[in-house]
Structure formats: structure tokens, C-alpha cells
Amino acid sequence: MVDEDERRAWAYLAGVAEPPCAALRTLITEVGITEAARAVAGRSMPSGHAEVLRATEARHGVNTSAEDLDAAARVGGRLVTPDDDEWPGWQLLALSKADTSAKGGEPLALWMRGPVQFDQAVDRSIAIVGSRAASGYGEHVTATISSGLVAENWSVVSGGAYGIDGVAHRNVLASGGVTVAVLACGIDRDYPSGHARLLSEIARTGLVVSEYAPGTTAAKHRFLTRNRLVAALSSAVVVVEAGQRSGAANTAAWARKLGTPLGAVPGPVTSATSVGCHRMIADGVAHLVTDSADILRLARPGGEDVQRSTGSRERPTDNLDANQLRVYDTVPATGTLTIGEISFACGLELRQVRSALAVLEARGMLSTDGSGWSLARGR
């Protein structure tokens, strides 16, 4: 359990440096949350933590933690910290192992709105991301994949943006599944504004998550930082559509860095919104995926058995050897051929033709009237 003072300390430190701030995380681990907050506010840092002083210089004097917690509460939100049971520690661990420079690192704490336990929401989750300028094709594929994942009891993580993100969230909601929107602004902000209603729908049954305090506005660097969380919180990342330059490429890069399996959906080569997907596949960076079954195979290799989506049906000719096939193909669609005619036509010896005919007759593929051979009726 986290008491109120501690949670306020978390709220203060979560915003006092622009996330992610690995140095601050290290300080908290070393001296505890309360002491860390005191050190930052009082500018008296234990030795070896000068980096924290630098990172918090701009904002240390403004402690809005109480207001932030209030603002979150007003929209039914909460701050989840590593000390809370629902913190998905093992999933976020990859972040602390990856690049801990300016761009990476585990989040200190996360703000969220929604009735679902955070760790449960992301336990079996797939990130679906893509172009804001999605095509009708991309939207259709996103809808099909999202519903397919829900049917298999997986949740869907995305960024709440227009285009692919929005279609993914919307279809999960429509399918009765759990969806998680990770925002690059505060959980109380409707960004993009056209998604105000969608975000509140998500918050009603799933989770709206952010590393940024309530009220924080979206900024480009925050989208990039947010993308690492999308990749970290998912068992696989799927890019449905991405243009030449796309935010999805950044999420994909995070997936690679974190070791999260990455899939990309192909599309028409004539479509500008598939260029990024094709590039990732051609460069061997992403796996080509066509449906939810492909994606789940990526997410749990060797795990639960998933029927291969492009599995093939059996055909009567499948188990014929080369000679049998050649003889079978030689017999015309209508009319009959003698054994001698078949032998000449297909270039096999009489002996070989005879042996092949015996098999083909036994399988009910060819029939004979005593002199000539024809295709068996009903085939």
C-alpha cells in the first residue's frame, strides 16, 4: 500500500523532470520515494546524483502534486506507482534494461483512468499502431484484426490518435474487449479533440494511460516517449499502415530495441500508406502479418497452438507420385485413351503407366471400360 504522502511524493517526482528520467528512478530506488522528493525539492542531493539536480532544475520549485492528484481524481483517474500491486513490473522491466539515455528508461509512475487493473489490462495485449492518415483498406484491416484479437481474449494497446489507432480502439470497444490508450498528454485532456468521446468510452471499460501529469499538453517529443510505453506494454507490436515517415516507425523502433516482436501488414504497393510497412518487411525488421492469427503466433511463439491462417486444403492429387500425376494429367477431360496412347503422350513406359493406372483406379480417380481410360465420373 502507498500512503497519501508517498503518493504525493510520486506525483511530484513524476512531473519534476521531463520523463523518462533514469537518474531520478535510480535515486528513488536508492533512498526511497519520500527521501527522494525531499532531496529534489530541497536541492540537497546524496553524492553521485548530480544528474538529478540538472534534470529537475527547471521545475523543482513548482510542486503541483496535490493539484495533479485532484485533477486526476476529478476525471476518475489515479496515479499508479511501482509500489502498487497493479504495476506491471515485469513488462516494464525491459525498459530499464534498454537504453537508459534521454529517450528510454522505465516510467517513474503512470497516470490512468479506467476500471481495469493495469497489470491485467496489459497481461495479454497487442499494440496496433499506424498512420493517422489511414486508408479505407487500413481501417478495414485494423477492424478485422482488432475484433480477432478480442475474440481470443487479448487486449489492444494503441496511442489514441486519429486513423489506425482510433479504429483499433473503436473496434475493440465494439467487440466488447479491453483497450488501452497511452497518451502523450494528460489523461484529463481530450487529444486529439475529435477523440474526446472515444477517450471517455475507453476510460469507461478499459484504460487511458499517461506518463504525464493531468493538464500536460501533447508535444512532439512526448509522442516519441509515449511510443516506448506502447511497445513495452505489449506482447507484440503491429503496424497496420505507415507512410514513408510515420510515428509508427518510431514505435516499431522501440519494439526492436525492447525485443517486442514486430509485425507489419502489407498492402497495395500503389498505396502511400503501406510504404513504411513494406520497408520494414523488406528490411527484415518486421514480420509480415496478415491477420490476428499471424499476430498471435508472433506474440507467443511456440505457445498456444494457433491454426496457420494460410493453411491449405488437401486435393486428390496431393499424394500422387510423379508418374501417377503425369498419367492422371494425360487423361483428357472428356473421352478415353488406351494404355499405349497414354504411354506415348506422357513419355512413360507401358510398365510405369500400368502401375500408375492401378493406383489411380484404386483411388477412384480414373476408370476404365476395359479398353480405354477416362476420368472417373463425379470428379
Place this chain on the structure above:
Amino acid sequence: MVDEDERRAWAYLAGVAEPPCAALRTLITEVGITEAARAVAGRSMPSGHAEVLRATEARHGVNTSAEDLDAAARVGGRLVTPDDDEWPGWQLLALSKADTSAKGGEPLALWMRGPVQFDQAVDRSIAIVGSRAASGYGEHVTATISSGLVAENWSVVSGGAYGIDGVAHRNVLASGGVTVAVLACGIDRDYPSGHARLLSEIARTGLVVSEYAPGTTAAKHRFLTRNRLVAALSSAVVVVEAGQRSGAANTAAWARKLGTPLGAVPGPVTSATSVGCHRMIADGVAHLVTDSADILRLARPGGEDVQRSTGSRERPTDNLDANQLRVYDTVPATGTLTIGEISFACGLELRQVRSALAVLEARGMLSTDGSGWSLARGR
């Protein structure tokens, strides 16, 4: 030079066993064409060549070589043998190294119609193959790729079939290039019948090629055998569209066996005619290609320089470091911010903001009125 008797011997042996027949090829190499023909017709085989007796049992008594050569001549055709200058020996060599079983092996000789020297037609050539039931999308992509290859002085090899094959041939003709149709029947047969005119157009400026004597009808095993020639005669094989089960998959398998680079064009995952292509790419069997430039890069890796088709344009923000980018992104589209406001908004120290602003101003990306900073006009 091949004299008339020798050519007749080649014509006889080319048809006396169903191609390909590696044993017959070995016999010819060992004893010469004239002696080999005499041995097959007279059933007196040098020791170690019993296999040839078996392979030629069905047809050895029927020598239609003179008629075959006449039939070829009537449609302006010829029989090209390994003794002719235009035999593309080095390209067909891969076949003799590959599986020499019932399915593989070098052709003994090839019948062809058309004004182009065979070796020249296939010196710089790409095979374009695909579904007979091509979609409008597949036809469009085939047309674009074919024209692109002609523009780079490459010829296009295909199978003369409906669908992708036909569109490829037709677009090469329309672009004034050389195209080669490799048939699974005699060069004097219009198969498929709807391509009678197309085939004669190809024979007027390119080549119609077949391993089968004039008059031979198409049969399923001949399509499979023909496919190996398509793969062998090309510097790369590209599958534009292929369904779950497709002849193109067989050509693709030959390409892999022969070491011919293999490309596949992606398409909508909703399209049944792209399933085979996606499967080949997903299985790592084919490279994803989107246009003729991608294909030529496959055909000549490290060779002539080809501009990457998905190359990216430079953007003003490309060369900014992380802090500069963060500051730049913090400045709003309209209005100004003071250095202090920027520092607070983006979480960087004043010192870091100042140094970033200096660079951004020098690059003409931001401007200042002395107190506040805004985006430079005209950006």
C-alpha cells in the same frame, strides 16, 4: 555450326523422351549427337546407359524429326541446340547442377520462334509470373513493373498464360521491349487460344520458346517442367500475384532450387490473389519487392547502382540533436514563448534551452523578437 543431319538427330532426341531427361543428355555428351540418336533408335546402348533405353522405350520407334523441323520452319521457328552460338549455356548450367531427377536437368535443345538471338534475349532478363486469375491491382502492378524493366533495357520472361503472364508480355511489347514466352506446348500451338494473337506478336519481336516439339499439346506436368526454364533463363523471378495454390509457387520453388533471386509483390491482405505472395515473404522464401527498382536490386546485388525506391527526403529537423528537437517542438505554431516558458514546458535547463535556441536560430528555424521565440516565418 550444326549440319542438317545433326539437327535432325537433335530434333529426334529432344522428343524421344519426355523432357527433361538427364540420362539422354549424358549420353549425348559422351558419344556425340549422331551416335546417340543411332543408339536410341537402334536400341544398342553403350554400357552404363540402360536408363536411356527405359526413358525412350515408349517413343523410340517414331522419328518425326524431319516433320517437326518442317513444322517449326512453317511458323518461322527453329531448333536451337547446345552446339549453336545462341545457346545460353552459362544460364542453363544451373539446371545441370540442380536436381537431375525426373523434374530437373538442362533441356536437350529448345524450339523457338522470333527474330532475337536466344542468348541475347535472356542475358538481362527478369521473369514476371503470377496468377491466371489476376486482379485489377495485379495487372496494374505488372504493367508498371514491366514498363520499368524495359526502360532499363531488361527483357521479361514469362509463361504466356492468361493473367499476370499475359499482362507482362503485353506491356513489354507496348513499351518496345523484348519479351520471351516459354510455353508448355509446341511453339506452333496457340495455347491458351485467347493468346493466339499475343503469341504471334511476341514471335514478331521477341521469342516464343518451348522444350516440346511442334504440335505437342500442353499438359499439367509440362507446365511444371516449363517453369524450371522460366526460372533458369532469368536473373530474378518476381511473383506479382499468387493464390493459395498457384503455378507461380512452382516457378518460385525452381528459382530457389536454382539460386535465382526471388521477389514477391505484396498486396491487400484481403485479396485471395496475394495470399501466395504474402506466404512466400512471411516464410522468408521471397524478398518483398514493390517496383522495378527493387527487382533490379535483387537481380544484380552490388551491381549497377539503383536508387532505392523508398528513399527518403530530408527534413529540416533531421539533423537536430534531441534537445534541439525538443525545444523546436515546444515552440507553438502561433505565438511566442520566453526562454523560461520553453524551459518549463520541455523540462530542459535554461542553459540547454539557450544553446538549442542558438542553433535553431542560426538554421533559420526559429526567430526571436528579443523577448519571445516563435517559428521563423516561411517555414
